[in-house]
Amino acid sequence: MSGSPDAIEAVSQRLERFIGDQLDAASALGADALAFAAAGADAVRGGKRLRARFCLTGWRAIAERRGPAHALPDDVLSAAAALEVFHAAALVHDDIIDNSDTRRGRPAAHRAFESGHRAQGWAGEAEPYGRAAAVLLGDLLVAWSDDLLEQGLAAAAHAGAARAEYARMRRDVTIGQYLDIAEEAAFVTAPDDEHAERALRVASYKSARYSVQQPLLIGAALAGADAAQLDALSRFGHPIGIAFQLRDDVLGVFGDEQVTGKPAGDDLREGKRTLLIAYAREALPSGTRRVVDELLGDPLLDGEQIASLQRTIVDSGALERVEEVIRRQTAEADAALRGAPLGNAAVGELRDLARAATARTS
Numbered sequence: 001m002s003g004s005p006d007a008i009e010a011v012s013q014r015l016e017r018f019i020g021d022q023l024d025a026a027s028a029l030g031a032d033a034l035a036f037a038a039a040g041a042d043a044v045r046g047g048k049r050l051r052a053r054f055c056l057t058g059w060r061a062i063a064e065r066r067g068p069a070h071a072l073p074d075d076v077l078s079a080a081a082a083l084e085v086f087h088a089a090a091l092v093h094d095d096i097i098d099n100s101d102t103r104r105g106r107p108a109a110h111r112a113f114e115s116g117h118r119a120q121g122w123a124g125e126a127e128p129y130g131r132a133a134a135v136l137l138g139d140l141l142v143a144w145s146d147d148l149l150e151q152g153l154a155a156a157a158h159a160g161a162a163r164a165e166y167a168r169m170r171r172d173v174t175i176g177q178y179l180d181i182a183e184e185a186a187f188v189t190a191p192d193d194e195h196a197e198r199a200l201r202v203a204s205y206k207s208a209r210y211s212v213q214q215p216l217l218i219g220a221a222l223a224g225a226d227a228a229q230l231d232a233l234s235r236f237g238h239p240i241g242i243a244f245q246l247r248d249d250v251l252g253v254f255g256d257e258q259v260t261g262k263p264a265g266d267d268l269r270e271g272k273r274t275l276l277i278a279y280a281r282e283a284l285p286s287g288t289r290r291v292v293d294e295l296l297g298d299p300l301l302d303g304e305q306i307a308s309l310q311r312t313i314v315d316s317g318a319l320e321r322v323e324e325v326i327r328r329q330t331a332e333a334d335a336a337l338r339g340a341p342l343g344n345a346a347v348g349e350l351r352d353l354a355r356a357a358t359a360r361t362s
Helices: 005-027 031-044 050-066 074-098 109-119 126-153 159-186 192-222 227-254 266-270 275-283 286-295 303-315 318-337 344-358
Strands: none
Touching: 005 031, 005 050, 005 074, 005 126, 031 074, 031 109, 031 126, 050 074, 050 192, 050 227, 050 344, 074 109, 074 126, 074 159, 074 192, 109 126, 126 159, 159 192, 192 227, 192 275, 227 266, 227 275, 227 303, 227 318, 227 344, 266 303, 275 286, 275 303, 275 318, 286 303, 303 318, 318 344
């Protein structure tokens, strides 16, 4: 199975070989360069490997139609691994944008660089150094993802289609990241009845496409998918990607810090204008809405204020409305698989992955 532990282990091994090569190359440039590359290696390790799983399953969904699909070729393993490196880059940049302190229970990259600066007694201010170093680390990881993808595509029969989808993914994520930060400022002038639609647009471009839809399409493209197969996977992938991001938004407000690795209510401190917030604002009287708007985005919100905002969101009915959207999106995705020209075993895997992406606690 493409999402099996053996398949993910094969992706991890491909990643480790690539990272080892990068560390060897950096070591020739001195200790500072090696430490920088090692920070990139740390950023790539860990996580659920969700994007790799969808890529591998997208490939298998097509390959199975031609007969038993056993060994995963190097092109799809490399593409799956490259997606994980790109994801690491996005997280590094996202943490800088959000001024996050932690990632997966550890210091975010910019905080780690900041601490290293202080520990070594270097000149200048530690905080701007940490942010600058992390920007460059994210850029390095994007370069690594391209390098790893191209290594795998060197002899691939369908390299052009996969490369085009990968490039589209990179553009979409960058635009989505900008839309996200723009929304935190533009909400004051956007009509209230447009906030939900705008939040869903951010969810689509910042997360849904690159987390689920595009990894599926990249894997399928490498297997030589036809238009009908790509359409089915696209119609499955986008709603699952939306549901995945909406679950992430719920966890960003209500998640358990011990499970998510990020402080409870972090999205409230960061001022994220998610569908959850849009729905809450729709239901609140103007006075309460003003209070919510004043509190959102305050990095110094204490536990009592977080708890108060959480109660307000729940009492407004926004949480249940978002849960209903997650259920609808998941049902829409499942419907796209019925009768689709895809491998039967892979369809079962896609349903399993859909559940893992949308019914999670971290």
